[in-house]
Amino acid sequence: xxxxxxxxxxxxxxxSRFVRALGTKREMEKIVNDFVINVATANxxxxxxxxxxxxxxxxxxxxxxxxxxxxxxxxxxxxTWFIIRASDKGxxxxxxxxxxxxxxxxDTWIKDLEALEPGSIVIFNQDVKLPVDRxxxxxLGMPMTKMARKINAKLGKLIxxxxxxxxxxxxxxxxxxxxxxALEAQFSGxxxxxxxNSQAILEGREFAEENWxxxxxxxxxxxxxxxxxxLIEGNEAIALGSIYGGITMLSWYPITPSSSVAExxxxxxxxxxVDADGGSTCAVIQAEDELAAAGMxxxxxxxxxxxxxxxxxxxxxxxxxxxxxxYFSEVPGVIWDVNRVGPSTGLPTRxxxxxxxxxxxxxxxxxxxxxxxxxxxxxxxxxxWRVFDYAxxxxxxxxxxxxxxxxxxRWKTSGFKYPDMPMDRGKVIKTQKEMDSIPxxxxxxxxxxxxVAYRTLPGSGLDPILYRGTGHDEDGIYSEDPxxxxxxxxxxxxxxxxxxxxxxxxxxxxxEQKELGVIFYGSMENTIVEIDDLLGESGLSVxxxxxxxxxxxxxxxxxxxxxxxTIVLEINRDGQLYGIIRKEFPVDLIHKIHSVAYSxxxxxxxxxxxxxxxxxxxxx
Amino acid sequence: xxxxxxxxxxxxEYTGGKSSLCPGCGxxxxxxxxxxxxxxxxxxxxxxxxxxxxxxxxxxxxYFLGKSHGFNTVHGRMPSVTxxxxxxxxxxxxxxxxxxxxxxxxxxxxxVHAIRRNLDMVYIVENNGVYGLTxxxxxxxxxxxxxxxxxxxxxxxxxxxxxxxxxxxxxFVARSFSGSKKQLTALIKAAISHRGMAxxxxxxxxxxxxxxxxxxxxxxxxxxxxxxxxxxxxxxxxSPIEEVEVPEGEYEEVSLFDGSTLRLETLAAxxxxxxxxxxxxxxxxxxxxxxxxxxxxxxxENVPTATDTLGLSETPxxxxxxxxxxxxxxxxxxxxxxxxx
Numbered sequence: 012x013x014x015x016x017x018x019x020x021x022x023x024x025x026x027s028r029f030v031r032a033l034g035t036k037r038e039m040e041k042i043v044n045d046f047v048i049n050v051a052t053a054n055x056x057x058x059x060x061x062x063x064x065x066x067x068x069x070x071x072x073x074x075x076x077x078x079x080x081x082x083x084x085x086x087x088x089x090x091t092w093f094i095i096r097a098s099d100k101g102x103x104x105x106x107x108x109x110x111x112x113x114x115x116x117x118d119t120w121i122k123d124l125e126a127l128e129p130g131s132i133v134i135f136n137q138d139v140k141l142p143v144d145r146x147x148x149x150x151l152g153m154p155m156t157k158m159a160r161k162i163n164a165k166l167g168k169l170i171x172x173x174x175x176x177x178x179x180x181x182x183x184x185x186x187x188x189x190x191x192x193a194l195e196a197q198f199s200g201x202x203x204x205x206x207x208n209s210q211a212i213l214e215g216r217e218f219a220e221e222n223w224x225x226x227x228x229x230x231x232x233x234x235x236x237x238x239x240x241x242l243i244e245g246n247e248a249i250a251l252g253s254i255y256g257g258i259t260m261l262s263w264y265p266i267t268p269s270s271s272v273a274e275x276x277x278x279x280x281x282x283x284x285v286d287a288d289g290g291s292t293c294a295v296i297q298a299e300d301e302l303a304a305a306g307m308x309x310x311x312x313x314x315x316x317x318x319x320x321x322x323x324x325x326x327x328x329x330x331x332x333x334x335x336x337x338y339f340s341e342v343p344g345v346i347w348d349v350n351r352v353g354p355s356t357g358l359p360t361r362x363x364x365x366x367x368x369x370x371x372x373x374x375x376x377x378x379x380x381x382x383x384x385x386x387x388x389x390x391x392x393x394x395x396w397r398v399f400d401y402a403x404x405x406x407x408x409x410x411x412x413x414x415x416x417x418x419x420x421r422w423k424t425s426g427f428k429y430p431d432m433p434m435d436r437g438k439v440i441k442t443q444k445e446m447d448s449i450p451x452x453x454x455x456x457x458x459x460x461x462x463v464a465y466r467t468l469p470g471s472g473l474d475p476i477l478y479r480g481t482g483h484d485e486d487g488i489y490s491e492d493p494x495x496x497x498x499x500x501x502x503x504x505x506x507x508x509x510x511x512x513x514x515x516x517x518x519x520x521x522x523e524q525k526e527l528g529v530i531f532y533g534s535m536e537n538t539i540v541e542i543d544d545l546l547g548e549s550g551l552s553v554x555x556x557x558x559x560x561x562x563x564x565x566x567x568x569x570x571x572x573x574x575x576x577t578i579v580l581e582i583n584r585d586g587q588l589y590g591i592i593r594k595e596f597p598v599d600l601i602h603k604i605h606s607v608a609y610s611x612x613x614x615x616x617x618x619x620x621x622x623x624x625x626x627x628x629x630x631x
Numbered sequence: 632x633x634x635x636x637x638x639x640x641x642x643x644e645y646t647g648g649k650s651s652l653c654p655g656c657g658x659x660x661x662x663x664x665x666x667x668x669x670x671x672x673x674x675x676x677x678x679x680x681x682x683x684x685x686x687x688x689x690x691x692x693x694y695f696l697g698k699s700h701g702f703n704t705v706h707g708r709m710p711s712v713t714x715x716x717x718x719x720x721x722x723x724x725x726x727x728x729x730x731x732x733x734x735x736x737x738x739x740x741x742x743v744h745a746i747r748r749n750l751d752m753v754y755i756v757e758n759n760g761v762y763g764l765t766x767x768x769x770x771x772x773x774x775x776x777x778x779x780x781x782x783x784x785x786x787x788x789x790x791x792x793x794x795x796x797x798x799x800x801x802x803f804v805a806r807s808f809s810g811s812k813k814q815l816t817a818l819i820k821a822a823i824s825h826r827g828m829a830x831x832x833x834x835x836x837x838x839x840x841x842x843x844x845x846x847x848x849x850x851x852x853x854x855x856x857x858x859x860x861x862x863x864x865x866x867x868x869x870s871p872i873e874e875v876e877v878p879e880g881e882y883e884e885v886s887l888f889d890g891s892t893l894r895l896e897t898l899a900a901x902x903x904x905x906x907x908x909x910x911x912x913x914x915x916x917x918x919x920x921x922x923x924x925x926x927x928x929x930x931x932e933n934v935p936t937a938t939d940t941l942g943l944s945e946t947p948x949x950x951x952x953x954x955x956x957x958x959x960x961x962x963x964x965x966x967x968x969x970x971x972x
Contacts, residue, residue, distance in 0.1 A: 257956030290944030294718035310715025469700035472677030
């Protein structure tokens with residue numbers, strides 16, 4: 012047994028809260044609800060269950076906690092890490108360092124150890140016969156595999172992971188009932204699994220208690236829990252939102268990290284979308300490829316349905332031809348892009364925001380698309396239903412833009428809110444009387460002056476036309492006339508432009524001093540508060556503006572105008588939103604807007620971006 | 632006297648715009664046959680959806696059924712658009728035209744999967760063995776040894792769309808010739824009456840790039856080498872059977888989904904249209920003989936369609952109201968509490 016007392020490790024955070032522990036066994040300053048655990052395991056060993064039990068048990072206690080699953084593109088064997096961060100301040104970024112490292116995987120053992128700051132706590136599986144030569148750290152070993160094999164020889168490898176749950180529960184004072192509840196939820200209904208794993212957790216706890224004479228400076232302390240709150244993945248929230256948005260056709264082709272959107276819809280449809288005779292009110296087709304998936308959405312929208320597909324960057328590339336046809340023939344449809352790291356196959360299981368400019372102008376020729384960008388779990392649900400209304404209102408393909416971090420990690424919500432407005436089915440003519448009331452009707456004639464023409468549906472017998480991707484006049488008839496083409500393109504531009512202030516406005520948090528404005532979007536929301544605090548420590552007064560849609564709402568331009576300097580903060584290399592802003596904003600504003608863009612596949616860590624912002628401010 | 636169909640509509644209700652294809656193009660004959668078949672079948676034009684991809688053939692929906700909605704989509708991807716539309720409105724009659732480039736090359740994946748799902752549609756391939764709109768390159772269906780007007784003979788093995796469809800379990804597979812008005816019209820009518828994927832591969836000579844005698848798809852060649860399986864008569868469900876001329880000799884009757892009948896006066900006695908092996912054998916024999924076998928090659932009425940398999944609502948989804956499409960507030964409360972516990 013390696014036992015090693017270390018000096019108290021204060022952690023990296025100036026904001027850490029110190030309290031006196033009132034417990035019996037310790038008399039030291041405790042760091043409460045402010046630490047980062049990193050669990051290193053191999054993919055396919057069942058460690059995800061263990062990690063979620065830790066996460067959920069702390070959540071059950073009301074501790075503000077977040078979890079990040081860093082998984083490989085692999086089913087079994089490759090390394091995977093799970094980062095759990097507790098933060099009374101509500102910080103949800105993965106944190107800049109590790110306080111407690113759990114070592115289970117021999118393949119990353121050495122590197123994981125090397126990366127630790129002196130004073131870190133290391134919980135390791137002693138049955139992995141590798142050196143643990145960091146005597147500047149607290150080293151806590153446990154023969155996890157051996158103990159697990161005693162419970163069940165065959166499942167030993169899987170059960171071994173439950174021992175670190177017990178160990179962490181002991182070190183951090185995680186409530187036993189909370190662990191039990193999280194365990195039960197994890198293995199819902201599987202009595203045998205609950206029994207075995209519960210025994211392993213207990214043994215882990217007892218082993219730690221008996222063998223580790225160590226006062227852990229980190230601890231969790233129960234907080235008042237919002238009784239309405241729960242944790243859920245962004246993709247499942249989108250799935251539910253789509254169902255409440257009246258989706259009638261889902262076509263999809265499996266691709267990480269978007270598959271769980273489709274799988275979420277498939278899971279919930281039988282409960283939520285069955286008619287009185289048991290028939291499904293939404294068709295689901297696993298397509299032969301992404302091209303077909305997009306084509307099916309087009310067909311569904313053309314026939315008057317609410318079609319949707321979900322994919323990631325490589326899928327968008329394949330769908331691009333159809334996306335142009337959506338735009339030019341003016342058919343509603345929804346495509347969710349859950350961004351993973353590109354280009355090409357890239358890092359398929361890591362997160363990024365680098366598809367934005369592609370989405371905005373996808374397909375050949377002049378195009379421009381509406382993009383909705385949720386930044387919170389609640390917005391995943393909300394934009395999940397709203398996106399259909401925008402697609403039908405503006406008769407075009409609308410993107411939902413999510414990323415792996417928000418899509419595949421678990422986030423807190425207090426419950427999803429029911430749509431606050433009826434469905435907007437857009438300008439669809441259903442009867443001859445309606446048709447007669449429109450003077451000089453033509454499928455592509457802008458009679459209302461908003462760029463959006465009226466349409467009729469196949470089967471209605473009203474003004475049948477042959478939809479086409481070729482040039483067409485206001486009646487939908489083939490035309491190569493220069494003026495006709497130019498007018499059509501100008502109207503399309505007017506239509507999408509006209510959408511901007513109907514789309515979700517940015518969320519602005521503004522300081523009185525208009526010193527620095529930070530524009531950002533999407534999952535950066537989960538790091539921005541911490542960045543804001545860190546910048547505050549440097550004496551900066553920071554306003555923030557979270558963009559929620561493209562084309563940009565006019566509020567964004569006003570935000571820039573009000574501030575001395577503006578940073579556009581993004582999880583990509585090139586500053587894609589910055590590029591859009593440069594192209595679209597008045598020239599007199601451009602000189603005070605700067606780009607901070609960085610991406611390494613990791614969910615954004617506050618310190619990395621803060622330092623970059625400070626550097627850019629210094630240089631400009 | 633004006634001739635009216637069973638819906639009391641004139642034939643002009645089924646015609647379309649003026650064709651811009653080359654004079655004498657086989658595709659225009661097919662368009663005329665589509666008009667004739669749809670009119671005689673008494674299908675309401677507004678209940679038909681015309682679908683196509685890109686190419687000479689795919690332009691033709693502009694030239695027939697002007698009272699029907701349609702979609703001239705992108706190259707090779709018509710089947711997926713048809714799939715999405717079919718899911719949303721299964722009551723429409725999907726009548727699609729495609730070409731050999733559209734179907735056998737760029738769109739072969741979508742073609743295969745539409746068959747695999749038994750999508751309820753009529754899929755007409757206007758098959759001339761060349762890419763017409765890009766000026767006469769060979770397509771993947773052209774026979775080995777066939778030579779177009781310019782250039783050398785084709786040396787690559789052809790893709791036989793009918794053989795492929797039969798192997799994939801397609802529920803209705805036929806081949807015809809744009810010059811065989813009676814046979815083709817009967818097949819199109821039967822295809823419309825069928826529920827499920829009905830493929831009609833129509834040899835349609837390209838008068839501009841491949842109507843020379845060395846081309847296996849020229850008018851002269853096909854006329855000389857047409858291996859006709861049977862003489863076809865279509866008897867619509869609304870028409871008393873005695874009005875129809877009964878052919879002499881041996882015949883078989885195929886009952887179609889809507890109650891209509893396709894009567895086959897059998898010339899090739901050894902062909903069994905219910906047997907995939909027999910159908911494939913007929914195709915391969917004719918290929919060996921450098922001939923084209925035409926007629927109803929294969930038929931199987933017992934294949935569930937894509938919408939059957941999915942167990943969709945009886946009402947076409949497009950007709951469902953918000954009440955059915957958006958679950959209740961209570962259901963969301965229930966979901967939220969389920970996650971909380």
